[in-house]
Amino acid sequence: MANCRCGNRLDSKGYCHECQQYDTSHKINDFFERRCGICKKLFKNLSFYMDHLESHPLCELCKERFISEKALNEHFESYHKCSICSEYFPFVSEHVVWSHxxxxxxxxxxxxxxxxxxxxxxxxxxxxxxxxxxxxxxxxxxxxxx
The missing domain is CATH 3.30.160 (Double Stranded RNA Binding Domain)
Structure with missing residues (x-):
């Protein structure tokens, strides 16, 4: 197993629990293999995998990532838009109960x-x-x- 820059061991995903971050400065291709849960693309390098995740559009209200801007917009309209006042909320059901x-x-x-x-x-x-x-x-x- 590889060590982090701080000297502590990285877990199997390349995460340092002391620094509380992924360490991408080491070559960890020997044991890393991860499939993107959004588009199913396979990665054998943690750095590329982490960069790839950032490429998927992020919903600012619930922090979920999507395969495309279109999918994000559909999610936004379906899950965050109040059908009564047409405003957007992280939890529409709570908003409806308290506001309408x-x-x-x-x-x-x-x-x-x-x-x-x-x-x-x-x-x-x-x-x-x-x-x-x-x-x-x-x-x-x-x-x-x-």
């Missing part, structure tokens, strides 16, 4: 809290307890059961 109010009656999410409040006015409200209902029929049933 949900109407339990209609099963819809709304762009803003103001729009949601306006929408809720369309659902009848009980004058006694203040609870909203899906429609007038449900409100009448509720009042009759009181």
């Amino acid at each position: 109010p949900y109407c339990e009656f209609c099963k819809e999410r709304f762009l803003t809290r103001d729009i949601f409040k306006e929408h809720m006015n369309a659902h009848p409200k009980c004058g006694h307890c203040g609870e909203n209902f899906r429609d007038k029929v449900k409100l009448v049933i509720h009042i009759e059961e009181m």
Whole structure:
């Protein structure tokens, strides 16, 4: 096994745990063989492999790499774009839950809290307890059961 410039041994992938980096200054072709997980190209040199990985486009939001700019753009639109407000987020599902109010009656999410409040006015409200209902029929049933 090869040693790092700092004197510590490199692991089987050419990584020095002391320096916390890959050491590409040594010829480590004797034991290195790695296939790119993105495009499946095979490398027998760590330095070339690391340079190659950098050639794949990187999603700045989730740090995943892609085979092409087109694939990155498709990923970006599919996984990071909010379908409600059209903005981009690392975790769209979290954004939707926290930023777009949900109407339990209609099963819809709304762009803003103001729009949601306006929408809720369309659902009848009980004058006694203040609870909203899906429609007038449900409100009448509720009042009759009181």
